[in-house]
Amino acid sequence: MIIREFNIEDIVKDFDKFANGKKETLAMAASYACTSVVNEAKNKGSYTDRTSNLRSSIGFKVDIDGKEHKKEFDGKNSEGVEAGKQVARANIDNKGVSMIIVAGMNYAGDVEMRGKSVLNKFLDEKKIWKEIRELTS
Numbered sequence: 001m002i003i004r005e006f007n008i009e010d011i012v013k014d015f016d017k018f019a020n021g022k023k024e025t026l027a028m029a030a031s032y033a034c035t036s037v038v039n040e041a042k043n044k045g046s047y048t049d050r051t052s053n054l055r056s057s058i059g060f061k062v063d064i065d066g067k068e069h070k071k072e073f074d075g076k077n078s079e080g081v082e083a084g085k086q087v088a089r090a091n092i093d094n095k096g097v098s099m100i101i102v103a104g105m106n107y108a109g110d111v112e113m114r115g116k117s118v119l120n121k122f123l124d125e126k127k128i129w130k131e132i133r134e135l136t137s
Contacts, residue, residue, distance in 0.1 A: 002103040002112065002119045003091050023097050027062050027069040029135035030099040033128045034060035037101055038072060040122045047116035054111065056080025057104035058119060059088065066094035073104075080105060 041058050049055045056075025063069055073084045084104030092100045103119040112118050 001087055001106055002108045003087060003100065004123050005091055005093060005098065005100040023064050025136055026097045026132070027064050029132045030097060031062045031070040032135060033131045034062060034099055034101055035072060036131065037122050037128065041119045044122070045118055047111050047118060052077040053080035053083070054103065054105045054108060054118065057084035057108070058102070059084045060099060060101045061088040061092055062099045063092055063094070064097055
């Protein structure tokens with residue numbers, strides 16, 4: 001599995017000024033940024049996906065204070081989709097605005113260790129935060 005979780009309010013020091021006190025606005029921007037990462041990972045992953053499980057397990061979830069705002073897990077294989085959803089549900093923070101991006105198959109990390117791009121190559125935190133800031137300004 002590959003898991004990257006962010007509690008946006010922890011990273012944005014002056015959250016109230018940054019998002020004008022609107023968690024919904026911040027969650028919408030986070031969802032947009034996550035969608036960009038997921039699409040890039042699914043379209044540009046450098047591995048052979050024989051069963052479609054791995055690509056199908058790539059997705060994200062954005063929560064506001066533990067309540068789901070948006071999630072996106074889709075693909076050709078329901079086993080992969082369910083693995084991604086389960087990993088996201090089990091690992092997301094329940095406070096503030098949180099986002100998690102995952103490749104939910106248990107062998108995703110092993111594929112990356114063999115030099116293939118699954119998810120981490122596409123998780124450019126500076127780019128993600130820049131996109132969120134631009135969308136909430």
